[in-house]
Amino acid sequence: MIGIIGGTGVYEIVTMGDEIDKRVIKTPYGNSPEISLFQLHGKRVAFMPRHAKGHSNPPHMINYRANIYAMKKLGVERILATNAVGSLERSVNPGDFVIPHDFIDFTKIRKGSFYDDRTVHIDVTEPYCNELRSTIKSSGDVIDGGVYVCTEGPRFETPAEIQMFHMIGGTIVGMTGIPEAVLARELEMCYASICTVSNYAASISPTNLTIDEVFEIMDRKKHDLVKLMDISISKMSEERSCHCMGALKGAEI
């Protein structure tokens, strides 16, 4: 099964397939948001709205462990995530799609592991699944690679923070990508993200975008994003040939 963890406004993908069921999954960490199960291109897909219904959970309050555990319990092997981000580079523009290959974690209070009673050091030399990234890259017009900086939020970043993120190699900045990617790896699922750039981060561009412009960009790109996910799903092979499924081998002390 393929899992989608959607940010705001990508529910449209569910309406493109044949819906089968809606389910809330019980996990040791709490209940998942309502997940829509549907069939698309002959494949079983599970769609989870990251922020739950009506955008009720802000980024720092999302129950990331319940979300990822629920996907595993459903039998999901690959997770395609969508995230809205700000750009740290003048060459990465609002409206672009970035497929990150690495991340830097500046979150502070989130539960970042399933293994609190065992010592498991998961390898993140390639934090995002390369096989899944290749599939997405061949499915549309995207920027191949980038470093995702994850902040705790919910406040936006200061200009000094943005300058630092840029200096240490960050490409884009957001609040929801981590610990999702790590938790998926801990449960041996593939994970890749399509990051939609909604704006330049503070102090990167000399001209500020208005809120109206940001909404206009996100609204216009919503259709392209759903199309990119749709083509990616159609291209996914039945069998996985990446290393994600063996992530726990040799990771436990």
Ligand SMILES: [Zn+2]
């Ligand atoms: Zn993989």
